[in-house]
Amino acid sequence: MEFSIKSGNPEKQRSACVVVGVFEPRKLTLAAELIDNAARSHLSDIIRRGDMEGKAGTTLLLHNVPGTLCDRVLLVGLGKEKEFGDREYCDAIRSAVRTLNETGSFDGTVFLTETSVRKRSAAWRVRQAALVAQQTVYRFDQFKSKKDKVRRPLRKLTFIVDRRNELAVAEEALCEGQAIAEGMSLAKDLANLPGNVCTPSFLAETAQKLAEEHLMECQILEREEMAALGMHALLSVAQSSHQAPKLIVLQYKGGKSDEKPVVLVGKGVTFDSGGISLKPAPEMDEMKYDMCGAASVLGTIKAAALMKLPLNLTVIVPSTENMPGGGASRPGDIVTSMSGQTIEILNTDAEGRLILCDALTYAARFEPDTVIDVATLTGACVVALGHVATGLFANNDTLARELENAGDEAHDRAWQMPLWNDYQELLKSPFADMANIGGRWGGSITAACFLARFTKKYVWAHLDIAGTAWTSGTEKGATGRPVPLLMHYLLKRAGKLK
Structure with missing residues (x-):
């Protein structure tokens, strides 16, 4: 989709459709008032008759509105003005774009970006609008022999800012929103692919293509190289698969040569049957999404490269x-991690932490400023936080606050969970340095405590996205989270967030 920024009056826009808002009950936004004045109270008359109350999520498409130069005017309900915040704004943009795309409006001029949102700048409104717009028209239908075609799909959106002196900042924010959306689309594409296509080798090839396109450095470690490094925890998960495991390292160097990188580690289990501790059959198809951590960090580094952020970023993806099968790890097996610590495998379905612990140990060789791992790690996190917030654990409170703030800014929220040593007791094993599970209670916390044992050399955070990485049911699909959170964190670090 093509995007642009401009400033101007709504009644003077030559467009297939001008989009303005209506608050509940029946209160026109400034842009809607300007159209109403030019149209000699045409909008007021329609609203007075009860066609539009302004309830959130509602739309009303009007044709041939007098006094305007556009073909149509789309009224979008914004809900109550006092309650109009981040979520309501994003929902309004989503409703507008969906309606434009379904009603044959080839292009649209959106005045919702002029509407005030509590504590948010014009740059924020434009950035979110671009991101939400692209994700609203996202489709994953490459495996359908007959695709559902939109008759006249939306091709162009113009976002309006109310002051000309905001145009330059808005243009920059527009580019940022587009880049984040492209990163999310990559993450969603990878996650939505079936496990017979998106294998560890496929992820490695994707990383190599990203490196070629964006002038990054890429290294792929094979099974033999991982064995030589002592990554026996990671390899224990891979030992019964016919697909070769890969350790993918992708480096974006946009900062100074001596600047320490931010390292993102993404769990890349391209299909998780549970191993010997086999998962139940219902909804096992969704275990293709167990590589959403890997998909999100690859999407993040793509977005950072598109923005040309002035920082160094390294992505590590352990994938398997x-x-x-006959060669699979058994409950009770003991393996030695790259760190030298031994692990008793009590449940082979707690495999994500086994591949992450070796990747986190490997991350130390990059002398990182910060390490953040992203993983669909525990069902317990879904029980704790549902599908709204990502679970956040950190060994540094400053980093935790920065990530929480980035999530709030991006409307991709995370919630900090405890990482107290009290929970470490649950990982005790009579036969090894630790067990890979801590029992039924506090499962997301004990999983994070397990990872914490391998991250003592640097500042680290863990994002458990098991509840936020994809949706189930009739609208099944990857969400692209937490790419927005990570990108707003990186934008803030780079001094680019406005």
Whole structure:
């Protein structure tokens, strides 16, 4: 989709559709008032008759509005003005774009970006609008022999800012929103692919293509190289799969040569059967999404490269399948991690932490400023936080606050969970340095405590996205989270967030 920024009056826009808002109950926004004045109270008359109350999520498409130069005017309900915040704004943009795309409006001029949102700048409104717009028209239908075609799909959106002196900042924010949306689309594409296509080798090839396109450095470690490094925890998960495991390292160097990188580690289990501790059959198809951590960090580095952020960023993806079979790890097996610590595997379905612990140990060689791992790690996190917030754990409170703030800014929220040593007791094993599970209670916390044992050399955070990485049901699909959170964190670090 093509985007642009401009400033101007709504009644003077030559467009297929001008989009303005209506608050509940029946209160026109400034842009809607200007159209109403030019149209000699045409909008007021319609609203007075009860066609539009302004309830959130509602739309009303008007044709041939007098006094305007556009073909149509789309009224979008914004809900109550006092309650109009981040979520309501994003929902309004989503409703507008969906309606434009479904009603044959080839292009649209959106005045919702002029509407005030509590504590948010014009740059924020434009950035979010671009991101939400692209994600609203996102489709994953490459495996359908007959695709659902939109008759006249939306091709161009113009976002309006109310002051000309905001145009330059808005243009920059527009580019940022587009880049984040492209990163999210990559993450969603990778996650939505079936496990027979998106294998560890496929992820490695994707990383190599990203490196070629954006002048990054890429290294792929094979099974033999991982064995030589002592990554036996990671390899224990891979040992029953016919797909070769890969350790993917992708480096974006946009900062100074001596600047320490931010390292993102993404869990890349391309299909998780549970191994010997086999998962139940219902909804096991969704275990193709167990590589959403990997998909999100690859999407993030793509977005950072598109923005040309002035920082250094390294992505590490440990990737494998977790399959049953004669060569699979057994409950009770003991393996030695790259760090030298031994692990008793009590449940082979707690495999994500086994591949992450070796990747986190490997991350130390980059002398990182900060390490953040992203993983669909525990069902317990879904029980704790549902599908709204990502679970956040950190060994540094400053980093935790920065990530929480980035999530709030991006409307991709995370909630900090405890990482107290009290929970470490649950990981005790009579036969090894630790067990890979801590029992039924506090499962997301004990999983994070397990990872914390491998991250003592640097500042670290863990994002458990098991509840936020994809949706189930009729609207099944990857969400692209937490790419927005990570990108707003990086934008803030780079001094670019306005």
